[in-house]
Amino acid sequence: MIVAFFDAFRSKPYPTLYGASQTAVTEDKLVVGLVVAIGVLGFTLLVVSPAIRGRKALVYFLKVGASLFVGCTIIVGNYGYGWQTGTIKTRTAYKAFTDHEVAAQVGLHVGLRGINITLKGEPEHQLKEQINYNEQFSWGWQQFRIGFGPYV
Template sequence: MTFYDGLYPFYPTARTPAGFNTIEIVVIIIFLVFLVSFLIILIGIRGAERFHWLARITLSLFIGVVIVAVNFSNNWERASATVNTTYKSFSSVNVNAEVGIHVGFSGVNVTLKGVPEIQQNETINYNEEFLWTSGNSFADAYRDGLERGLPDPILYIAEKFTPNSPCGVFSQYKVSSHYASATMWVALAAWMLANILLWLKVPLSGAYMILVTGAFMIFSLISFGTTRKTELCAIQFNDVTLRSSLGPSFWLTLATALLSLIIGITIMALSVWAPQILSKVLVLTDNTNDEDTDIEDYYNVHYRENEKPTDVPMNTLGNVV
């Protein structure tokens, strides 16, 4: 094991985790810092406005962190099963292991973990990433895995996604993931514009952009969902078949998109039928005219209205006697 990062010496770079990778963690931490900062600011706000701002900030940051985090997630589609299979080439020795597939916008992660983890005097715990994004060659990554002597189950699954595979799913996943990622970034831009418009107290235009945010998230789901039309070749390990299903990132994006649509429609409805309620919820009232308020409090308005002018005797020249 290396001295610095605990990786095996024959792995030149760190392997991407299948569940949470470092980019997702960094994104979540950044949004949590923003949330904590706004919560500290909310301490100085009094009354019901504090809860209104809390709801606005929490919902907005939640939608934003979901849009960014799912772009780097590897759990849009996944499959796992416990199998008994060969471990090395040119060897008939079988091992019990849990194999998994984790598909994201950038590629696919293939995992292999022994049950138990130590078998055949080796620690069986692999997580290999094969990318199909621009600038990365899936075929070269697969060829590199062959040269490094990866376990048979990993190479068997990765071979199903190669460009020359008879399965023919490589182009479908690559194109669908590309457009799904692009539409998610458009949703992020719409989310930022919606926050700016709401901050500028233009609720109706902000509601339109929230609807656009939810719509582009739906478009992203539709784009990635087209991969389900292409049936993946059967991944068979003896009598166990590995079947994939939509992962948590897909369902989380769907829930967030529906939330955005509900928020946008609600703001539009309130702006038409209940503008006073919308003004209170979004804190649209302008209370910056403090000078006029102070003057009004200083003078007794009712006294001035009821005050009657007194008759002052004056001489013929107009001078007060």
């Protein structure tokens, strides 16, 4: 029997099955990386500050520490999904054109770079299905066209 390259993880005649994507809802890898980088700079400030003598050490520590705090706050505000959040418990139609309703919690997280919508059933297993969904909709400020031309 010859196995084709694209038949991996596939049960014939069904499409390829992949495992569930276990991603965080409100945390973003980019934001965590930037906060860790600023934390490293803050730790470096603590290590270097004893080398500065006198009153200058305190002034230097306060200036640079305040700058790092303000920079971290701006970055988290810009890249995070925590500008406006809200949740509500409701009974809602589960699928279009059916009378089946589910008890669920609907959550919304809004940020500058996108929106995150969550639907979680209470209890999670209803109508013989697991109801636990999360969708992230990002809006970019680029046109995604490289080079020069009439559409750039």
